[in-house]
Amino acid sequence: MFDAIFDVVVVGGGHAGCEAAAAAARCGACTLLLTHRLDTLGEMSCNPAIGGVGKGHLVREVDALDGLMGRAADAAGIHFKLLNRSKGPAVRGPRAQADRKLYRQAVQALLRATEGLSLEADAAEDLVLGDNGRVAGVVTASGRRIGAGAVVITTGTFLRGMIHIGETRIPAGRVGEAPSVGLADTLRRLGLPLARLKTGTPPRLDGRTIDWAALEAQPGDDPPEPLSWMTERITNRQVACALTATTPATHDLIRANLHLTAVYSGRIEGVGPRYCPSIEDKVVRFADRQRHQIFLEPEGLDDDTVYPNGISTSLPEAAQAALIASIPGLGRARIVRPGYAIEYDHVDPRALTPTLEVRAAPGLFLAGQINGTTGYEEAAAQGLMAGLNAVCCAEGAVPDRVLTRSEAYAGVLVDDLVLQGVTEPYRMLTARSEFRLALRADNAGLRLTEKGVAWGVVGAERARAHRTYAATLADALARARAEGGSPVWYLGAGVPINQDGRWRSALDALALPALTADTADRLFPWLRDLPARVRAELEAQALYAPYLERQAAELCVLEREERLAIPAATDFTAIPGLSTEMRHRLTKASPTTLGSAGRVPGVTPAALVALAVHLRRTE
Ligand code: FAD
DSSP: SSSSEEEEEEOOOHHHHHHHHHHHHHHHHEEEEEEOGGGGTTTTTSSSSOOOOOHHHHHHHHTTTSSSSSHHHHHHHOOOOEEEETTOGGGGEEEEEOHHHHHHHHHHHHHHHHEEEEEEEOEEEEEEOOOSSSSEEEETTTTEEEEEEEEEEOTTTOOOOEETTTTTEEEEEEBBOBOOOOOHHHHTTTTOOOOEEEEOOOOOEGGSSOGGGGGEEEEOOOEEEOTTOOOOOOOSSSOOOEEEEEEEHHHHHHHHGGGGSTTTTTOOSBBBBBTSOOOHHHHHHTTOOOOOOEEEEEEETTTTEEEETTTTOOOOHHHHHHHHTTSTTTOOOOEOOOOEEEEEEEEEGGBBBSSSBBBBTEEEOOOSGGGGSSSHHHHHHHHHHHHHHHHHHTTTOOOOOOOOTTTOOHHHHHHHHHHHHHSSOOOGGGGTTTTTTOGGGGGGHHHHHHHHHHTOOOOOHHHHHHHHHHHHHHHHHHHHHHHHHHHHHHHHTOOOOOOOOOEHHHHHTTTTTTTTHHHHOOOOOOOGSSHHHHHHHHHHHHHHHHHHHHHHHHHHHHHHHHHHHHHOOOGGSSTOOOOHHHHHHHHOOOEEEEEEEETTTTTTHHHHHHHHHHHHHHO
């Protein structure tokens, strides 16, 4: 009845699909990654960059679980920058601009080297449902029926995708690629709640026609800091970007052509990303601004294409040419591909459990832009988690691979999606995490790698490297807590310190703003011998120790509430003391713990008390 059978079939080879398939295979599942074209595996549909503020945290978390994204970005990176460097380590965002072609090649090489993973070019058109309503496989466009213990769908912007350039409409999943229509119909037939969202991309420029000399150059960091824990150093040649900006003439031109854009003429119904708006949106929403910054980012080492970051647009092509010509340094710049907006179907992620399984279709998992997110990193993090849970499902176990909000940004992301849903494309921001002082990009390994080892998704090489690091850090922390001195001793060494008679450890001292690195080395010479990563972690832990102690109490409350599980069969309409509105909200969101019930929008403290009483009574 099936042409082939796999433990896990992943549909779509974007950032979510690649991580899902690789994670499932790393766990030992016989996995198929089914995607339209093998040469677009690892394609960056929009900007040629990985990471950034909030997003960099996700990349490091994916990496801590032995995912592909960080390693691929390091292999392809041509411009690295640690964003927010002047702020505390908790909100710093590692980012790498990548050579587009090298990135694809790196992802494809990593996938091909993954044991137990098959790659196939075909489109999934339909799902096979078992007698019990479970998803049991996929049907492809070429007519093959492929059986699976679990299916992960990661079709990005392809579900009924429609490109808009001015008044022109082109059915497409991204430029030059056909949309996915059959699968969208299948999801609708399954009764999944679908809605429209939109995103956009700027025109690409020929770098040889840009007046670079007239622009402010933006070099990357030297030395570049890798995104992956496993990368020793970056070997690619590094390139500079340049900075320019829109002008009042640009804004006048946009206003004059607004009626021709898909969004402002009403031809697009989907909502766009608030934190990555089109240049039309920026000009309308911030009408008093005289300029909007544009970063000119080279797309590759042997590619003259330049990505003008900040001017995504769906203006007609002629207006795009005039827009570009109005920008300093771009007077003679040639457009090699026009910008466009794309509208697509997404599934309301409240239809998913925290393991990213579709509640109404057991055995089916969704990850990436299909869940209403935007961004490669958000997609990758979901893909990895969905892949892990698909493996549980294929093994006949109950999927339970979940990261909590206090463990990871990936936990925040999934929790926000499945409880709150989305009204616009969801993008990760550090402000979304209430535990952000604890969730630093640079401590992702300490937070997650051991968990990944227990889940079977982390390979031996990373596990070894992590354990060596963790042991060195533990020794250094123990020593930094045990050694120290009196205020008089510190003062004698030239550290101005409150003479309160209180003994302070080396760890306490490292948090003192007055303590320079040289003085710290003089006071505690062993610090000099620590590997750079261990030293940096020690300093970060010293800096945040007082805050984290205070946060520990909040964490205890959260963990207690998270431990109080709400059984799947709970009938919220039968819980005494809940109003009709609360019953409706809780039924719709189906929270799985008391903690997650508290995060359902509009659920009141009184409703939580009633729910807690009910749960404790029936425990
Ligand atoms: P994708 O990367 O879209 O990958 C989907 C994959 O599924 C593709 O390989 C496709 O071939 C395959 N596929 C689809 N249907 C089927 C099927 N039926 N059978 C087999 N294979 C299938 N993000 C930002 O952060 N900022 C931005 O400004 C931004 N702008 C964007 C502009 C455009 C025009 C586009 C298209 C995307 C933009 N993005 C932006 C989003 C970013 O590209 C996505 O968030 C990210 O790529 C999503 O990853 P994904 O894995 O979910 O899907």
